[in-house]
Amino acid sequence: MSDTIVETADGIRALRHDAPHPDAFTRDSVGWLPWLEPLPVDQLTERHHAGLVDRGRASSDYFRLLARDPEILRARTLTDKDIFYNVAEGLPRADRELAAAAASRVNGCVFCASVHARFAAHFSGRGDAVDRLLAEGVDADLGERWNAIVAAATALTQTPIAFGPAHVARLRAAGLDDLEISDVVHGAAFFNWANRLMLTIGRAVAPA
Structure with missing residues (x-):
């Protein structure tokens, strides 16, 4: 595995990597390499x-x-x-991590999905459900509470205006209060942005 420094026409020093890309979403530890030094x-x-x-x-x-x-x-x-x-108030840590993992799954950020899927599985004890999300995508059946969280995170990720009253109503019906719904929104929205930043300035590396 090696890095090559490439100087662009405008004098920017960029990095080129020959490390293997991941071939699937996974809870295994995924690496990341930057395009810039x-x-x-x-x-x-x-x-x-x-x-x-x-x-x-x-x-x-x-x-x-x-x-x-x-x-x-x-x-x-x-x-x-x-x-x-x-997490003294609001959504449990596992559900926050689930929202981030769902956003990362939609955006195709294998690195972020691996990190937050591991946390979601650790804090919930539901590794099988998290693995279904990674393998099948955001339409996987994870049980209604998690389905509602994933649906809300997906809408916010695809285009924020797609998130609306129906998602809020579904989250409430699944047992979330207003503070917990706010945490779903914050977790998904933050990682929608963070995924795109990470995907822009570098790339994932396959687990060893």
């Missing part, structure tokens, strides 16, 4: 670390690439953490 670890300043929020994220090519704009990265990371980790 991330900041080297030894060039990270305190400003960059403030953008990373967690210093351990400096080991990630993805976050070191985003750290080229550390203030935006910090806002992105704090939003991400609040959506998924602030």
